[in-house]
Amino acid sequence: MGMAHVVGGAFRVLGKETLAKAERRDGVPFLFFLLAIAGAIVEWFLASDSAASALSTWTFGLLLGRVAAALPVVLLLFAAWLFSSRCSSSWRSMAAVPPRPSMLARRRRSS
16 A cells, blocks of 8 residues: 555645545555556557467457557556546445335336
8 A cells, every 4th residue: 555655645645635544545556557557558568469468358358449549548647637636425324325125116106
């Protein structure tokens, strides 16, 4: 987690908003940062290597095709946004608890 805090601090230096230590959540953005770095290495720098090509073909290349080459940029931007944004408790509660089927079911009118 120390490396995640260092990378998160580097991204927060570039932003204009300051976050208190209790509001920093660096684990998931750091995962996206690492995926972006690994994706850039595999997709851009080792594109001619057969092992890297097979890895790309059977992971994100399988899902996204040639668009997978742009995925490292998207992941890096998403990680930067997550590093510098505040984690609100209302968003976490909505994301953590899925809606119950009874909430999704259509209510019938009683005639």
